[in-house]
Amino acid sequence: MKKVSAYAPASIGNVSLGFDVLGAALEPIDGTSLGDEVIVEQAGAFSLTVSGPFAHKLPADPDTNIVTRCYHYFCDALVKKGVEAPVVALTLNKNLPIGSGLGSSASSIVAAFHALNVYVDSVFDEDTLLTMMGALEGQISGSIHYDNVAPCYQGGMTLMTGAPSPVTVKLPVIEDWYWVACYSGISVSTSAARDILPKTVPVPTALTFGRQLGVFVHALHAGDATMAASVMQDVIAEPYRKSLLPGFDEARAYSMTNGALAFGISGSGPTVFAVCNDKQQAQQIAGWLDANYIQNDDGFSHVCRIPAQGAVAKS
Ligand code: HSE
Numbered sequence: 001m002k003k004v005s006a007y008a009p010a011s012i013g014n015v016s017l018g019f020d021v022l023g024a025a026l027e028p029i030d031g032t033s034l035g036d037e038v039i040v041e042q043a044g045a046f047s048l049t050v051s052g053p054f055a056h057k058l059p060a061d062p063d064t065n066i067v068t069r070c071y072h073y074f075c076d077a078l079v080k081k082g083v084e085a086p087v088v089a090l091t092l093n094k095n096l097p098i099g100s101g102l103g104s105s106a107s108s109i110v111a112a113f114h115a116l117n118v119y120v121d122s123v124f125d126e127d128t129l130l131t132m133m134g135a136l137e138g139q140i141s142g143s144i145h146y147d148n149v150a151p152c153y154q155g156g157m158t159l160m161t162g163a164p165s166p167v168t169v170k171l172p173v174i175e176d177w178y179w180v181a182c183y184s185g186i187s188v189s190t191s192a193a194r195d196i197l198p199k200t201v202p203v204p205t206a207l208t209f210g211r212q213l214g215v216f217v218h219a220l221h222a223g224d225a226t227m228a229a230s231v232m233q234d235v236i237a238e239p240y241r242k243s244l245l246p247g248f249d250e251a252r253a254y255s256m257t258n259g260a261l262a263f264g265i266s267g268s269g270p271t272v273f274a275v276c277n278d279k280q281q282a283q284q285i286a287g288w289l290d291a292n293y294i295q296n297d298d299g300f301s302h303v304c305r306i307p308a309q310g311a312v313a314k315s
Contacts, residue, residue: 001066002042006115008311009035010096011103012181012273013147015157016264017212019236023147024157026181034302038067038111039291040119043089047072052094059274066105067092070112070136077132083123084173097298101271103148109136110152110311111299114119117311127165129153142191144239148267155310159217171217173306178282180274181266182289185299188244193268196240208235229275245270255285279303
């Protein structure tokens with residue numbers, strides 16, 4: 001029986017300074033699987049089974065599950081290409097919390113599309129598949145942005161081009177940085193976190209945003225970690241979104257006075273991240289966030305690297 005499984009990692013959207021255009025994949029250094037998995041198996045009729053620690057938080061009706069929607073979207077695209085759509089049984093192992101800011105929906109979407117595409121012998125190229133992933137992410141969050149699906153699928157740190165091809169470019173990463181990610185345990189809806197943002201940006205803010213992003217990209221190419229960290233501030237979303245995140249200011253203050261080079265909201269939150277170039281400091285900050293930023297039993301912290309590899313499929 002034909003079978004393909006795909007794992008797709010968690011990701012940080014925005015990375016503070018690149019609202020909607022910059023994202024990074026995450027890989028815990030202790031080997032924890034921080035990402036969703038989708039299994040595609042040959043079957044007589046379509047079905048979706050959900051399992052994993054956050055499966056109980058998904059909608060009860062499988063027809064409304066994003067993975068089912070990916071399947072139908074994928075089959076429609078196949079049929080448009082004159083390729084027969086496969087009948088399959090899907091399993092979603094939901095390891096990422098929903099509304100966490102860790103690119104949870106993107107992880108399910110990427111794992112589903114990647115597994116389905118490998119199952120049909122990679123009918124679609126990377127840009128076409130990425131465009132489909134962006135469309136599905138847009139259905140969930142209310143607007144199409146690639147800053148989670150792209151790093152989740154492609155790995156590394158990705159910058160969106162705004163063009164149909166290539167959809168993204170990969171940026172160099174600072175190899176000795178550790179990324180502490182702490183999920184507080186509460187859920188923040190991305191569409192709600194977008195609705196609280198002003199619809200226009202003042203010119204001085206736009207100039208700061210452009211300068212920071214330009215300097216950051218230059219610094220990464222130059223391998224200048226100090227310069228890169230110096231521009232990692234969010235002038236677009238954090239001033240408004242932090243009101244949704246209890247304990248955010250204290251978490252930032254602790255992290256920045258205990259060795260973090262930068263601190264910010266992962267995607268639309270509530271996960272926060274701290275960047276460190278020292279493993280012990282990263283672990284100490286993770287421990288403090290565990291004790292002080294987490295609100296309930298669903299919360300967790302991980303010290304991560306940015307992996308070069310994104311989604312991985314096995315058959
Ligand atoms: N760039 C998106 C936002 C990421 O900040 O709304 C959502 O995870």
